[in-house]
Amino acid sequence: MFDNLGLIVSRLSEGLSTTVIAAVGGIALTVVLSLVAGLGMLSPVAVLRGISRTYVEFFRGTSEIVQLFWIFFALPALTGFQIVPLAAAILVLALNHGAYGGEIVRGAVQSVPRAQYEGALALSLSSRDRMLRVILPQALVEMLPPFNNLFIQLLKSTSLLSLVVVTEITFIANSLRAALPVSEQLTVYAVLLLMYLVLSLLITAGMRWLERRAAARLGRTRATPRINSRLHKEQAA
Amino acid sequence: MIVFDGVEKRFGDTVVLSDLSFTVAPAEHVTLIGPSGSGKTTILRLLMCLDSVTRGTIRVAGQELTGDEKRSRQVRRRIGMVFQQFNLFPNMTVRGNLIEAPTRVLGLSKDEANARAVELLDLVGLREKIDEHPSRLSGGQQQRVAIARALAMRPDVLLLDEVTSALDPELVAGVLALLRDIGETTDITILCVTHEMGFARDFSHRVMMFDGGRVIEDAPPERLFTAPEQPRTQEFLKAVLGR
Numbered sequence: 001m002f003d004n005l006g007l008i009v010s011r012l013s014e015g016l017s018t019t020v021i022a023a024v025g026g027i028a029l030t031v032v033l034s035l036v037a038g039l040g041m042l043s044p045v046a047v048l049r050g051i052s053r054t055y056v057e058f059f060r061g062t063s064e065i066v067q068l069f070w071i072f073f074a075l076p077a078l079t080g081f082q083i084v085p086l087a088a089a090i091l092v093l094a095l096n097h098g099a100y101g102g103e104i105v106r107g108a109v110q111s112v113p114r115a116q117y118e119g120a121l122a123l124s125l126s127s128r129d130r131m132l133r134v135i136l137p138q139a140l141v142e143m144l145p146p147f148n149n150l151f152i153q154l155l156k157s158t159s160l161l162s163l164v165v166v167t168e169i170t171f172i173a174n175s176l177r178a179a180l181p182v183s184e185q186l187t188v189y190a191v192l193l194l195m196y197l198v199l200s201l202l203i204t205a206g207m208r209w210l211e212r213r214a215a216a217r218l219g220r221t222r223a224t225p226r227i228n229s230r231l232h233k234e235q236a237a
Numbered sequence: 238m239i240v241f242d243g244v245e246k247r248f249g250d251t252v253v254l255s256d257l258s259f260t261v262a263p264a265e266h267v268t269l270i271g272p273s274g275s276g277k278t279t280i281l282r283l284l285m286c287l288d289s290v291t292r293g294t295i296r297v298a299g300q301e302l303t304g305d306e307k308r309s310r311q312v313r314r315r316i317g318m319v320f321q322q323f324n325l326f327p328n329m330t331v332r333g334n335l336i337e338a339p340t341r342v343l344g345l346s347k348d349e350a351n352a353r354a355v356e357l358l359d360l361v362g363l364r365e366k367i368d369e370h371p372s373r374l375s376g377g378q379q380q381r382v383a384i385a386r387a388l389a390m391r392p393d394v395l396l397l398d399e400v401t402s403a404l405d406p407e408l409v410a411g412v413l414a415l416l417r418d419i420g421e422t423t424d425i426t427i428l429c430v431t432h433e434m435g436f437a438r439d440f441s442h443r444v445m446m447f448d449g450g451r452v453i454e455d456a457p458p459e460r461l462f463t464a465p466e467q468p469r470t471q472e473f474l475k476a477v478l479g480r
C-alpha cells in the first residue's frame with residue numbers, strides 16, 4: 001500500500017510551490033484589501049464608505065467558486081483577455097478573503113477605546129497621525145487572531161484552484177488518483193491532508209509570533225492581557 | 238483668556254448647560270465643583286473642542302470656537318487636557334507618549350523633544366521610567382506622565398478633569414503636590430474639576446459651583462468654603478465634606 005509513497009510525495013511536492021505562492025500572494029493582497037476596505041468603511045467620506053461596504057457585501061455574499069469561474073471563463077469570454085491563471089487565482093482569493101478581512105479591521109479599530117482617540121485629539125494630532133500612530137497599532141493586536149483564521153481558510157481555498165486547472169497540490173493528487181491503483185489512493189490523500197496541515201501550522205506559528213510582538217509593544221506579556229492586568233491590580237491592592 | 242457667553246449645550250432633548258456665562262483671566266486657577274451630572278466635564282470638553290455648543294459662544298485667547306476643524310486644531314494646540322483615566326497611549330513608551338505630539342504637531346526635532354521630555358519627567362519625578370511602558374506604572378505614575386505629556390505642548394491653558402479620582406488614596410497626594418508645583422511655577426491658566434476640597438481651597442483663585450447647567454455661586458475659595466451663600470452650595474459641601 002505504501003509501495004509508491006516516495007513517488008507520491010515527490011509528485012505532490014511539485015505542486016507545493018504553486019500552492020505556497022497562491023497562499024502567500026493571496027494573504028499579502030488580502031491584508032492590503034482588508035486595510036483599505038476596513039478603513040474605507042470607517043471613513044468620514046460617504047462615497048468611500050459606500051464603495052467599501054459594497055465591495056465587502058458583494059464578495060462576502062457570493063460564492064468563491066463562482067467568482068473563480070467568472071475570472072477564468074466569463075471574463076475572457078467577455079473581454080477576450082485571459083490573465084495568467086496563478087495571478088487570477090491570487091486575485092480571487094484576495095478579493096474574497098479581503099472582504100472578510102475588512103470587517104476584521106473595522107471591528108478592531110472600533111474596539112480601541114474612544115478615550116484613546118480623544119487623548120490623541122487633545123494633543124492636536126492630525127487625523128492621519130491619530131489613525132496610524134495611535135489607533136491602528138492598538139487595533140493590530142485585536143486583528144491578529146481572527147486574521148490567523150482567515151489566512152488558514154485562504155490556504156485551504158487554494159485547493160479550489162484545481163477546478164480551473166492550476167497545478168497545485170490538490171490538482172496533482174487528483175491526477176495521481178487516475179494513474180494509481182485504488183489501494184494507493186488512501187496514501188495520496190493522506191499525504192495531501194498532511195501537507196495542508198503542515199502549511200496551516202506554519203501560518204499559525206508565524207501569526208503567534210506576530211501576536212507576541214504586538215502584545216509586547218503594548219507592554220503586555222501574556223495572552224489574556226486585560227483579565228491578567230486586572231487580577232494583578234487586585235492582588236497588589 | 239476664556240470667555241463663555243450664553244452657552245447652551247444639549248444632547249438631544251437633555252439640556253446640560255443653559256445660558257452659561259463666565260470668564261477666566263490669564264494665569265487664573267479656577268476650580269469647578271458641583272454634583273455629578275451637572276456638566277463640569279462637558280465644559281472642559283467644549284473647551285477642548287471634543288464637543289461643540291448648541292448655542293452661545295466660547296472664546297479662547299480671543300478666538301471663537303466654531304466647530305470648524307482647522308480652527309479647532311489651532312485652539313487645541315494652546316490647551317492641554319488631562320483625563321480622569323490618563324489616556325496614555327499603550328503602544329508607546331513613556332518617552333514616546335511625551336515626544337509624539339511635540340515632534341508631529343509642533344515640529345520639534347527628536348532631540349529637542351527628548352530634552353523637553355527629560356526635563357518634564359524630572360519635574361514629575363519619573364525620569365528613571367522614561368523607557369517603561371505605561372502599563373508598568375502605577376496609576377499615580379501614569380497620571381503624572383499624562384500631566385507631563387500635556388505640559389510638553391507648552392499649553393497656555395490646562396484642563397484637569399478629576400485627575401485623582403481614579404487613583405488609590407495613597408497616590409493622590411503625589412499628584413496634587415505636582416499640580417501645586419505647576420500652579421506656583423508657571424503662569425498657565427488652569428481649569429480644574431475636583432472633589433478634593435482641600436486642594437481646591439489652597440490651589441484655586443476662584444471656585445465655581447455648578448448646578449442645573451448654571452453657575453450658582455462664584456467666589457474665592459476662602460469665602461465659598463467657609464461661608465457659602467446658596468443653600469445648594471451649602472448642601473453640596475456638607476455632602477462632600479461629610480459634615
Ligand SMILES: Nc1ncnc2c1ncn2[C@@H]1O[C@H](COP(=O)(O)OP(=O)(O)OP(=O)(O)O)[C@@H](O)[C@H]1O
Nearest residue numbers: 248249251253271272273274275276277278279280
Ligand atoms: N455624549 C453624551 N450624550 C448624551 N448625554 C451626555 C453626553 N455626555 C454627557 N451627557 C450628559 O450630560 C450631563 C452632564 O455630564 P458631565 O459629564 O458633564 O457631568 P459632570 O458634572 O462631569 O459629572 P461627574 O461629576 O459625574 O463627572 C449628564 O447628565 C450626562 O448624562
Ligand SMILES: [Mg+2]
Nearest residue numbers: 277278279399
Ligand atoms: Mg465629569
